[in-house]
Amino acid sequence: MNPYFDQLGRTVLERWREQNFSLETFPEIARLALDQSPPSQNVDLEELVHEFLSRDEQPFQSQSGFGQPELVAFNDQRFYIQILFWLEGTTDIHQHEFSGAFHVMQGSSIHAEFDFDHARSITPHLRVGDLRMKQIELLETGRTVSITSGRECIHSLFHLDTPSVTVVVRTHHDPGTGPQYNYLPPHLAIDPLHTDALTQRRKQLLGVLETLEHPRYATFVRKMVESLDFERGFNILLHTMEHLQDLGEWEPVLAAFQERHGELAKGVPATLAESLRRDTISRMRYHIDDPDHRFFLALLMNVPTRADIFAFIQERFPDQSPVETILGWAEELIEPTDFGLTLLDASFPETIDVASERQSVLLIDALREALEEDPESNDSGGEDSVIFAALAESCLRPLFS
Numbered sequence: 001m002n003p004y005f006d007q008l009g010r011t012v013l014e015r016w017r018e019q020n021f022s023l024e025t026f027p028e029i030a031r032l033a034l035d036q037s038p039p040s041q042n043v044d045l046e047e048l049v050h051e052f053l054s055r056d057e058q059p060f061q062s063q064s065g066f067g068q069p070e071l072v073a074f075n076d077q078r079f080y081i082q083i084l085f086w087l088e089g090t091t092d093i094h095q096h097e098f099s100g101a102f103h104v105m106q107g108s109s110i111h112a113e114f115d116f117d118h119a120r121s122i123t124p125h126l127r128v129g130d131l132r133m134k135q136i137e138l139l140e141t142g143r144t145v146s147i148t149s150g151r152e153c154i155h156s157l158f159h160l161d162t163p164s165v166t167v168v169v170r171t172h173h174d175p176g177t178g179p180q181y182n183y184l185p186p187h188l189a190i191d192p193l194h195t196d197a198l199t200q201r202r203k204q205l206l207g208v209l210e211t212l213e214h215p216r217y218a219t220f221v222r223k224m225v226e227s228l229d230f231e232r233g234f235n236i237l238l239h240t241m242e243h244l245q246d247l248g249e250w251e252p253v254l255a256a257f258q259e260r261h262g263e264l265a266k267g268v269p270a271t272l273a274e275s276l277r278r279d280t281i282s283r284m285r286y287h288i289d290d291p292d293h294r295f296f297l298a299l300l301m302n303v304p305t306r307a308d309i310f311a312f313i314q315e316r317f318p319d320q321s322p323v324e325t326i327l328g329w330a331e332e333l334i335e336p337t338d339f340g341l342t343l344l345d346a347s348f349p350e351t352i353d354v355a356s357e358r359q360s361v362l363l364i365d366a367l368r369e370a371l372e373e374d375p376e377s378n379d380s381g382g383e384d385s386v387i388f389a390a391l392a393e394s395c396l397r398p399l400f401s
């Protein structure tokens, strides 16, 4: 039992009781308590870890798989305090079925907030609409942000440092504010806790066919999406997309889904393409650990336009132009493979036969061109345009918009 968190918990409990445990007052009570006595200034993390490892008198620990890991630092029937470690975590865009406040105790994170406009429910577990980012900011160590349960508070976090540590003062569960939707930009929201057992088994069965390289895999999937409802069909598309793309069979399957669902399916191709792009960035997050490079990845993942990405970089690195900053990162991020150089997920085109030193120069030149010029006016032909296209189709895509 850490004395700081014990005191923080008692303070919050006392103040909330004064408000008759009104749910509306809790986020502000939690935020204020964290700001008045910030964990980032009052807790020795090393000491806390040592104490937690060696003393048995600890608050009740949950079985939660959230965090890497989660430690419960205070537990009351109405709320608890958790300490979350993040090693390479980036969260999905999500909302909460609980409320309170979180505090950046160590490290820093990119925090993006969203609205889901024109939303409508297709089933109790799936909604369609237009996800719009309304704010994105860098949260440095010591910042506290309140959390409201339900659809009003949609956000995502991208942790820049390893480990990042956050402290969350939160209710256990706010009835009536679920499901805890995950948002797939730009057009879908799905309930991640909903388990459709039949879909689950079908995905597993498709996994068997994939492993066996079954010749009718693509045909089976196409037949499925021709007949399944929107929610199940979408889940199958999401599950099979990468493999079907590898097989070169993706387009007819997507077309079958669009044919089946018409207007309702309008936002699905863009949502699936963005989902794949975000997964690619998330995976790169595992082996890219320089905080500046992670900052760049966070921007690529969350900020949709080049102008906004430039504004962010300028704010954090005011001493040189955003173009030079990005080109510097690009040079550091270029890696050799058996088939040529890569920059993040963009591969140098195999059709151009030049030595790797020259590949690096051409990649950087093409990126500079993209960053300095209006992409619409790009009229270079030949090798340049092939390299340009390889970059524009990669996770660097927002720099071309």
Ligand SMILES: [Fe+2]
Pocket: 094, 096, 155
């Ligand atoms: Fe959250």
